[in-house]
Amino acid sequence: xxxxxxxxxxxxxxxxxxxxxxxxILKADNAELALVYxxxxxxxxxxxxxxxxxxxHSVEAxxxxxxxxxxxxxxxxxxxxxxxxxxxxxxxxxCEKPLGMTIAEAQEMIESCxxxxxxxxxxxxxxxxxxxxxxLKLINEGRLGKPTYGRAQLSCWYPPMEGAWRQDSxxxxxxxxxxxxxxxxxxxxxxxxxxxxxxxxxxxxxHDYESEDSATALLLFENGALATVDTFFCIPxxxxxxxxxxxxxxxxxxxxxxxxxxxxxxxxxxLEGEDKGYDAQQARGADNGMIIAPDPVNTYRAQIExxxxxxxxxxxxxxxxxxxxxxxxxxxxxxxxxxxxxxVEVA
Ligand SMILES: NC(=O)c1ccc[n+]([C@@H]2O[C@H](COP(=O)([O-])OP(=O)(O)OC[C@H]3O[C@@H](n4cnc5c(N)ncnc54)[C@H](O)[C@@H]3O)[C@@H](O)[C@H]2O)c1
Numbered sequence: 001x002x003x004x005x006x007x008x009x010x011x012x013x014x015x016x017x018x019x020x021x022x023x024x025i026l027k028a029d030n031a032e033l034a035l036v037y038x039x040x041x042x043x044x045x046x047x048x049x050x051x052x053x054x055x056x057h058s059v060e061a062x063x064x065x066x067x068x069x070x071x072x073x074x075x076x077x078x079x080x081x082x083x084x085x086x087x088x089x090x091x092x093x094x095c096e097k098p099l100g101m102t103i104a105e106a107q108e109m110i111e112s113c114x115x116x117x118x119x120x121x122x123x124x125x126x127x128x129x130x131x132x133x134x135x136l137k138l139i140n141e142g143r144l145g146k147p148t149y150g151r152a153q154l155s156c157w158y159p160p161m162e163g164a165w166r167q168d169s170x171x172x173x174x175x176x177x178x179x180x181x182x183x184x185x186x187x188x189x190x191x192x193x194x195x196x197x198x199x200x201x202x203x204x205x206x207h208d209y210e211s212e213d214s215a216t217a218l219l220l221f222e223n224g225a226l227a228t229v230d231t232f233f234c235i236p237x238x239x240x241x242x243x244x245x246x247x248x249x250x251x252x253x254x255x256x257x258x259x260x261x262x263x264x265x266x267x268x269x270x271l272e273g274e275d276k277g278y279d280a281q282q283a284r285g286a287d288n289g290m291i292i293a294p295d296p297v298n299t300y301r302a303q304i305e306x307x308x309x310x311x312x313x314x315x316x317x318x319x320x321x322x323x324x325x326x327x328x329x330x331x332x333x334x335x336x337x338x339x340x341x342x343x344v345e346v347a
Contacts (some may be wrong), residue, residue, distance in 0.1 A: 004032045005308045008067040008091075010059060010082050011074030012036035013043035015096070019261060020071060021051050028307045031069075037062045046224035065087035069306075070094070071123075075165040076173050077101055081212035084111045087116040094121040094307045094317075097182050099324030101136060101173040103332050103347060106325040121307045124186045124325030130294040131188065131258045131267040135246060138253065139191055143232065143271045145250030147192045152184035155240035158233035160209050166233075167209035173198075175211030177202060178331050183259065185321060185330045188219065188227045193247055194326075195219045195227075201335035206234035208323040209217035217334045235269050253292070263296035264315035282328040 007025045009016045016089035027034045036045035037056040048055040048339035056062035062070070063085060069092040072082045080100050086093045093113065100106040110130050113120040126132065138144060155176070166179050176220070177200070189195060195222040203211035213233040220226055221333075232240070244255040244267075251271040258265030303319065310317040329347045337344040 002030065003312065004030055005310075005311050006034040006067045006163055007069045007071060007304075008035040008037070008056070008062050008065065009033070009071045009073060010037050010062065010086075011072060011078070012047040013040055014073055016034070016071065016073040017043075017047050017050070019300045020073060020304070021047070021139045023298050025071070027298065027301045028304040028308060029313060030131070031304055034067050035062055035065050037063045044259075046138070059085055063091060068092060069308065070072070072096060075171050076178070077171045080105045080109055080292055083120065084112050084323050087112040087118050087120075088188040090116060090118060091128070092119040092169050092307075092311050094123055094303070095321075096123045096185075097323060097324065097327065098173055098178050098331065099328060102217035102326050106321070108179060110321045110325060119307070119310055119317055120321040121319055122321055123298040123303060123304040124183065124319050124323060124327070126183050126187055126259060126311030127190055127319055128263065128297055128299040129258050129261075130297040131292050132190070132266055134193060134292050134294050135253045135255075135267065135269075138269060138271070139246070139248070143251065143269075144246065144253065145222060147221070147225040147246070147248045149225060149245075150188050151230070151243060151245040151261075152188050152227070152259060153230045153240060153243045154180040154184050155230070155232040155235040155242070156180070157236045158207070158213070159206055164209075167207075169211050169279040172211050172332070174335060175202070175209075175213055175215070175219070176233045176243065177212060177230045177334060178217035181215055181229050182327050182331060184229040185217070185219070185232060186327050187244070187259065188229065189326065189330070190329070192221045192223065192227065194222045194345050195330050196338055197332060197343055197345050198220045198333040200333070200337040201337040202293070205232075215334070215338075218336075224276060249340040254289075263298070263301075
């Protein structure tokens, strides 16, 4: 039987328990779950019991154990310390987004992993959504023409809660923008290339916690395309369709709910081909777009299998830490713009 990479988890009680362990590590053909750690001992015991793993009682104990890879799913402000400890122990690391709290932290994390000779990935699992993969193919084939405009939306209802780390910028690094907008920005860069300049507003429109509950960013890409990211903690879940819209000089790709955690999304492409000249009537035919409905892919499984295979093949992971750093740079530009009221060049 092919070798399976032994995984462990730091911060087992949140998204790890809900998604990444059951749908990712346990389902991946090339991975197995060995050990879990969470600061909440009771939760950790439940997770270990639920998924047939051993319990570690400290980060140090987990790193002393015979494991090849660590999935870090702790609150954002702990990522740096956990990554540095894992690197020093010689473990490969898949770290949840945001990679760090700042550009400097992300750079330090990358450097420490490079020095230690371990792999560092960032968990932008929405890149694996089957429709996103198809959309990227169409764009790379030139079927959209020259990219002109994109919109990525990710919003939910996130009311004030005691101890919620995302609601305090000291522990979350920000609110809806860094937490959910990070995925949107990463996806738009996957489709359109690098962002060069940003302009952004953030606000607390409904909730009175310290982090923003509202953010809208306008992005200018190096290739001249524009995009908006809108991401709110104060729109009811069912009311946000988490739309993705990608427009070019020859068509558009429009999706609902492909941005998110599940496979429920729908995507349609309108590919009109070469320039047909100006039509003063602006005539539109029937809504005869091409439905893009590939077999669904479980993104949590895909991200674990891909990162695990990078360890086995001793190559760079497809979603490496450089993308985490890139995201951090665009996010930092957005927050700087929101603070200064000016458009900001991305570092
Ligand atoms: N890609 C996705 O689908 C997705 C979804 C949700 C969250 N996330 C990311 O995952 C990370 C965790 O988010 P979450 O929603 O699971 O948060 P959470 O608060 O639900 O869970 C975090 C877990 O970490 C544990 N923890 C806290 N401090 C710890 C410490 N010092 N040592 C060990 N464990 C500790 C907590 O007890 C908790 O069980 C964040 O970076 C977040 O952005 C990603």
